[in-house]
Amino acid sequence: MRTAPTILHLDMDAFYAAVEQASKPSLRGKPVVVGGLGPRGVVATASYEARVHGVHSAMAMAHARRLAPNAAYLIPRFDLYRRVSETVMGILGELSPLVEPLSLDEAFVDLEAGGTTEAPREVAERVRARIRAATGLTASVGLAGSKLLAKIASEQGKPNGLVVVEPGTERALLDPMPVRVLPGVGPATGEHLRRAGIGTVGEVALAGESELVQLLGKAHGASLYAMALGLDSRPVVADRDAKSVSVEDTFDVDLTDRFRVRSELDRLADRCVVRLREAGRSGRTVVIKVRSYDFSTLTRSETLRAPTDDPGVVRETARRLLEAVDTANGVRLLGVGVTGLADFTQEDLFAQAAELEAELVAEAAAVRAAEQAEREAADPEGHPAPAAEPARAVRWMPGQDVRHTEFGAGWVQGSGVGRVTVRFEEPTDSVPGRVRTFAVEDPELEAAEPLPLVP
Known part of the structure; x- marks a missing residue:
């Protein structure tokens, strides 16, 4: 244990939701929930305005909608979150060579290794101010003589606070x-x-x-x-490189219903992918862990053709693995993990999807060729073929960035029945932007890259 509070733990406040509020003036001060929007979606982050209603991370999105029906429910924009995270981690890197990122929005810093002569509290106040100026976001900071206490202190300081645990006050x-x-x-x-x-x-x-x-x-x-007792001698490790990402839950009552077991596995798979993406990684091997009513534990794994951070791929792989496991007598614990980690790249994310799509395209082409041959054989006089099927409709997701040739940058508020509603506003606007509705296939509306939070 150190004799001065020189270990700093920084945690961005409701990070994903805060980024969305900063980039969308109409959502500032409003409840915002970010996560998977499908029937099995999981909450990644909820703004403090949404937490008042009981919404929290890792909650089923369907449950969150019941608790806060008037909140804005948005898809995650991990590319933007990573860019903001790089800015934050760069600021922390100027304090010390020992910075240990835990996720996109959280890190330990060893101030002692930085050799500063400033008081730790002054350093913390300065770094919080710099992050606010560079990103428009707030961060909570804990300072203590150990990682354990620094992390607990930052949690006590939320939101937008600073808590210092002076040596000798740990037990209090x-x-x-x-x-x-x-x-x-x-x-x-x-x-x-x-x-x-x-x-x-x-x-x-x-x-x-x-x-x-x-x-x-x-x-x-x-x-x-x-x-x-407050004892923790773990050092801050700069080159922290996780070998795997996993989540697991122990149930108060053993699960015997097969449908419930599958539902819990889906939820864990989605949570695992959230952590995987927070770390900016993808992985090749999906692992499930099943502990039975008698405490016997088994694991099953499957290695994919390419690294992925696609929740659908992880979920379906976990389900396949579960099919080979007998859960009839009761499940006490379930876990889902991803190993064989790789740095996140766009190619990694879409590798399997691209391969599958190529297979489907080839299969569809073969089917069309066979159908054409059958038609020609059945109708040698060459009567006109039936009209082709209409093109698949464009799908717009709530929170998605778009640009219109006339109205400029905006984001999707919602879509359905062939229409899409867009709010046109930018992060630098001081008032909410106007809302307009278009046909989902309007040629003047296209997907766009996120705008920076601070110009």
Whole structure:
């Protein structure tokens, strides 16, 4: 443990939703939810205005819509989020050579390694101001002598706050907090501790290491006891390179319904892809983890032809893997992961889709040729062929960037029944823009690149 609060943890506030609000003047101060908009979609981020209604990340999008029906529901724009993240990480990189990104919107910084003579609080205030000026977004910062406490402190500072944990005050901060604040304490462990009469971090510390080892096992019990005392000697690692991305859930009641198991697996697959994209990565191998009612655990994996971060591909692969697993006696835990990670590229994202599309095009061409041959054989006099099927309609998604030849830049508010509604506004506008409706195939309307948040 350090004798000064020189480990900084920065967490952008409601990052995806905040980027959307910054780029869309009409949504500022309004509830915004970003994530998958399909029937199995999952919330990636909700603005603080949406969180008031109970919406939170990893929630099923259908549930979020019931809680906040008047919120704006938008697709994620990861290209824009990555550009903003690069700006933020560049600012952090000027503070120290030791910056450990955890995701697009979160990182640890070792200020001691930066050799600054400024007080840590002054450095934190300055970096928050620089990020606000460069992106228009707010960030919460925690400063402490360890990574554990710095992360807890930044969470306490949300939104748009700064919390400093001075040496010697760690227990005063931790003791009254619920035990779930500690890393590794999920719903199942939290419930296990609650049944033992342990509900706060202070009560974890009072229980003692031996009792925790009896309750949770040697490794978990000893780790939890150290964290309850505020002890954490993990260094900030600049070249942090994850080998895999995964998510898992333990269920309070074993799942026996096959449809429910598949639904939970779909939800986990979508959450896994959100984390994969946050890290700017793609992966080739999909892994599922299934723990049965008797605590026996098995994994199944499938390696794809190319790296992907497509939620549909990960979801369908996970389903195929599940088909080979007997879940009739009950499932206690499910997990979905992606390994064989690669740097995110546009080619990676569309590699499998392109291969599949090429196969389908070739198959369709063969079918058309066969049908034409049949028609010629059946009608040698060459009567006119039936009219071709109409072209497939353009699909516009809420939140998508567009440009109109007359009205300029805007974004899709919604579409349906052959019409698309667009709000024409730019990030620099001070008032909401006008709304106009077009035919979905209007030739003057086209998809566009996101505009920068700050000129």
